[in-house]
Amino acid sequence: MSSAAVNSEPAPPTRQAPLGGPFARVVAANLSSSLGDGIARVAAPLLAVQLTDDPLLVSLVAVAALLPWLVLAIPAGVLVDRIDRRLPLGLAGGVRALVAAGLLALHLTGALTIWWLLLVVLLYGALETVYDGAIRAVVPSIVVRGDLPRANSRIEATEIVVQQFLSQPLTSWLLAFSAAWALGLNTAAYAVAGGLALTLPAVASGVAARRRRQVADEPGPAEPNQDREPDVAAPTAGWRAELAAGFRFIWASSMLRPLWIVSVLIGICHAAITSTLVLFILERLDVPEAWYGTFMLAGAVGALTAAAVTSRLKARFGTGPVMATVNAVGLGAWFLVGVFPLAGVGAVAIFVSFGCTTTWNVLVMSLRQAAVPNHLLGRVHGTWRTALWGAMPLGSLAGGLLARSGYSTPLIVGATVGLMVSAVGHRYIATLPDPETLDSMEPARA
Numbered sequence: 001m002s003s004a005a006v007n008s009e010p011a012p013p014t015r016q017a018p019l020g021g022p023f024a025r026v027v028a029a030n031l032s033s034s035l036g037d038g039i040a041r042v043a044a045p046l047l048a049v050q051l052t053d054d055p056l057l058v059s060l061v062a063v064a065a066l067l068p069w070l071v072l073a074i075p076a077g078v079l080v081d082r083i084d085r086r087l088p089l090g091l092a093g094g095v096r097a098l099v100a101a102g103l104l105a106l107h108l109t110g111a112l113t114i115w116w117l118l119l120v121v122l123l124y125g126a127l128e129t130v131y132d133g134a135i136r137a138v139v140p141s142i143v144v145r146g147d148l149p150r151a152n153s154r155i156e157a158t159e160i161v162v163q164q165f166l167s168q169p170l171t172s173w174l175l176a177f178s179a180a181w182a183l184g185l186n187t188a189a190y191a192v193a194g195g196l197a198l199t200l201p202a203v204a205s206g207v208a209a210r211r212r213r214q215v216a217d218e219p220g221p222a223e224p225n226q227d228r229e230p231d232v233a234a235p236t237a238g239w240r241a242e243l244a245a246g247f248r249f250i251w252a253s254s255m256l257r258p259l260w261i262v263s264v265l266i267g268i269c270h271a272a273i274t275s276t277l278v279l280f281i282l283e284r285l286d287v288p289e290a291w292y293g294t295f296m297l298a299g300a301v302g303a304l305t306a307a308a309v310t311s312r313l314k315a316r317f318g319t320g321p322v323m324a325t326v327n328a329v330g331l332g333a334w335f336l337v338g339v340f341p342l343a344g345v346g347a348v349a350i351f352v353s354f355g356c357t358t359t360w361n362v363l364v365m366s367l368r369q370a371a372v373p374n375h376l377l378g379r380v381h382g383t384w385r386t387a388l389w390g391a392m393p394l395g396s397l398a399g400g401l402l403a404r405s406g407y408s409t410p411l412i413v414g415a416t417v418g419l420m421v422s423a424v425g426h427r428y429i430a431t432l433p434d435p436e437t438l439d440s441m442e443p444a445r446a
Contacts (some may be wrong), residue, residue: 019151022201027158029196030135033093034159035320036100037128037190038167041065043182044121046175047107051114064118068125069389076129077246077382080436082377084205085134085141086197092131093194099123100187107179121337127384137377138204140369142253146436148366149319150311156362157307160300247381255432256371260384262425263364266327267388269418270357270396272410273334276403284341298347301353310359320432324422327429330356338411370435380413 048058080088103120106112135155145153172181189385193279250256281287287295306326313322330353370382399410422429 002173004303009179018146019143019154022204023139023151025155025196025200026135026138026142026204027094029089029193029200030155031158031162032189032196033131033135033193035161035167036096036186036193037264038163038170039186039189040100040121040124041163042118042167043173043175043179043186046172047112047117047179048114051112051117052382057114061121065125066119066389066393068122068129069385072126072129073133073382073386073389074246074379075382077133077378077380079130080133080137080378080382084365085138085200085378086107086200086205088130088134089197089200090194092127092134092189095190095193095194096124096127096131097187097194097403099127100183100190100272104183104187105178107183112425119393129385130397131379132385136365136381137374138200140377141204142201142375144436145370145438148369148435149314149362152365152369153307153310153364156358157304160307160358161209193332245376246379246381249372249380250383253371256380258425258428259364259367260387262429263384264388264391265421266331266418268395268398269331269414269421271392271401272399272414273418274296275396275412276407279403280341280407280411281346285343285346288348291356295343295347296350299354302351303358304350306355307362310362313359314363314434319363319367319434320430323360323432324426326359326415328419328422328426330360331415331422334411335415335419338408338415341408344374366435367432367438370438 034341044061048061052058076088099120103112103117106116139151139155140148171182174185250260254297278292281292281295310322317325333349333352333356337346368380369377395414399414402410402413
């Protein structure tokens with residue numbers, strides 16, 4: 001069985017048409033949401049150190065941000081696949097705006113404690129699982145399949161610019177002036193994102209695709225569909241069946257199953273490499289602490305550059321060859337700086353590795369969106385993220401243990417293991433098709 005038939009030949013390059021007004025609104029909503037996320041991620045730990053000097057309590061901020069992805073990503077995917085997808089986008093933005101307003105009120109009244117802050121971060125994370133699944137599921141409904149890499153690149157570029165270039169310095173400056181300004185802007189950003197999401201056209205809802213699915217499933221005189229996707233729960237099935245539907249679809253797909261496994265294994269290796277990267281940069285590369293943020297901008301520049309060129313690389317060389325190359329090059333860059341711990345080599349390695357990761361993420365997302373039927377997008381996305389992000393803390397723990405023998409060790413060992421995984425999966429990755437060549441169960445929009 002396979003959810004898609006493929007043509008391994010790269011599609012010939014064609015003139016790129018505009019992605020359209022609905023996609024522009026998606027980008028605008030995501031820009032505003034990314035601004036809110038960026039402010040929250042910078043402000044939360046800085047507020048935490050003002051509220052407590054207990055390192056364990058401060059570390060719980062990161063735990064509270066990650067925990068919802070481990071337990072709520074799949075249920076959020078079920079929700080996204082059950083209802084009009086514009087509603088979870090608007091709901092996530094609106095409720096996060098209310099939560100941010102509550103945080104602002106607690107700060108202004110002097111009632112904010114570390115426990116209130118942890119609750120706010122936990123709520124932000126829970127709502128982010130809903131928003132992230134919905135925004136990824138909306139994109140295939142409003143752009144044609146061949147434009148998915150270009151569309152996802154623009155979304156990635158927006159997030160990079162706003163969260164890494166704009167939010168970090170802006171939030172730090174606002175917090176130094178007055179935390180109320182930062183928290184107020186956070187509230188407004190989420191509110192605008194929710195409002196823009198509700199202005200998306202009906203095609204973004206996913207309702208029409210689910211109706212087509214239901215009609216196709218009804219018995220009739222027509223010939224049965226010989227290319228139906230794996231046995232998965234329809235949107236009207238019980239919640240228990242729907243929770244497992246994403247996993248069953250991925251596991252039954254000859255293309256997605258190995259891609260999922262490779263992605264998780266490579267994610268663990270990257271988590272091991274980056275878990276103690278700050279110590280490697282400060283202690284081994286001798287970068288002054290005051291310059292750490294500026295030094296890390298090399299990664300932001302690399303990611304932004306990759307987002308700008310990924311679609312062109314895919315059109316020129318094909319999805320599979322590009323993915324196989326960036327996977328190996330990114331890991332090789334970490335290995336190189338681990339062996340030659342020099343500041344200049346480190347800046348180049350961060351630029352290259354972050355860029356390669358961005359290209360990989362854009363192309364994986366595009367393939368998944370093209371291969372998965374519209375009515376399953378939320379559940380497959382949630383299942384994918386649960387396994388990937390749930391496994392990465394294991395890599396972080398391994399990196400911390402390896403760093404006890406030297407700050408270069410996690411980079412060398414993590415990159416070596418990652419390159420071994422890449423070598424084993426190279427032939428498979430290199431033959432992955434372009435999204436537009438997938439014979440999806442549902443026709444791409446014209």
